[in-house]
Amino acid sequence: MGLDITVLIADSSWLEEAPPRERLPRLRDAWYADETGLWDVGPEAARAVEGGWEWPRGTGGPRFGIYEFRGTLGSFKAHFWAGERWEAVREHADPVLRSEVDALLLGLVWNGLDGEAEHTDPEFFADPGRPRDDPAVLPGVLLARSPDSVRRLAATWERARPLLGGLREAFDTLSTKPHGGGWVRAFDEFAVLLEDWGRVLAEADRRGWCVVGLSE
Numbered sequence: 001m002g003l004d005i006t007v008l009i010a011d012s013s014w015l016e017e018a019p020p021r022e023r024l025p026r027l028r029d030a031w032y033a034d035e036t037g038l039w040d041v042g043p044e045a046a047r048a049v050e051g052g053w054e055w056p057r058g059t060g061g062p063r064f065g066i067y068e069f070r071g072t073l074g075s076f077k078a079h080f081w082a083g084e085r086w087e088a089v090r091e092h093a094d095p096v097l098r099s100e101v102d103a104l105l106l107g108l109v110w111n112g113l114d115g116e117a118e119h120t121d122p123e124f125f126a127d128p129g130r131p132r133d134d135p136a137v138l139p140g141v142l143l144a145r146s147p148d149s150v151r152r153l154a155a156t157w158e159r160a161r162p163l164l165g166g167l168r169e170a171f172d173t174l175s176t177k178p179h180g181g182g183w184v185r186a187f188d189e190f191a192v193l194l195e196d197w198g199r200v201l202a203e204a205d206r207r208g209w210c211v212v213g214l215s216e
Contacts, residue, residue: 003076003215005142009204010064011211012147021126024141027212032061062204069196076142081183082193083110092170100160106142108197120144142212152210154201161198164191
């Protein structure tokens with residue numbers, strides 16, 4: 001789990017100008033383009049702020065934005081370990097909260113109890129006829145959710161958010177037991193990570209955009 005992840009929200013109408021198989025390359029090309037100003041190294045370069053957005057500069061206006069998660073250093077490890085911690089505490093959660101957090105994490109970063117959860121919508125980002133396990137379908141993509149999926153996940157988060165404090169006791173118990181190291185050891189770390197995902201989903205949903213997580 002040495003991967004990095006960059007989480008972007010992107011203008012779906014702009015991506016839909018291209019066929020599904022060309023949408024992610026289009027987003028990658030825009031992300032890496034010099035004219036976005038994202039790769040400046042001088043004193044005027046934009047600095048990403050943890051818990052905030054970085055928007056490309058230029059006359060065309062932003063077609064995507066990048067969210068900087070708090071306390072992750074851009075690593076996918078925090079997201080992976082959030083899933084591991086959830087597996088350890090979920091049986092102690094209220095059934096309603098368990099159902100909502102299951103759905104949220106299964107849609108984003110957790111592989112599920114059977115390890116087979118999908119975090120992409122190939123019908124939006126790749127040719128529908130291609131097998132889902134074809135490595136050429138979505139290379140380097142850790143997450144790719146269409147506006148419809150984003151809308152459902154954002155609603156799931158809004159239902160889970162006010163109940164999340166009910167997990168504190170379970171996390172406090174977990175923190176007193178050996179659990180193999182890793183990230184996201186405490187409730188507050190878990191809550192912050194989910195809150196950041198909530199911000200991503202809410203902003204994408206507000207704009208009717210998609211959410212993509214790319215590895216570099």
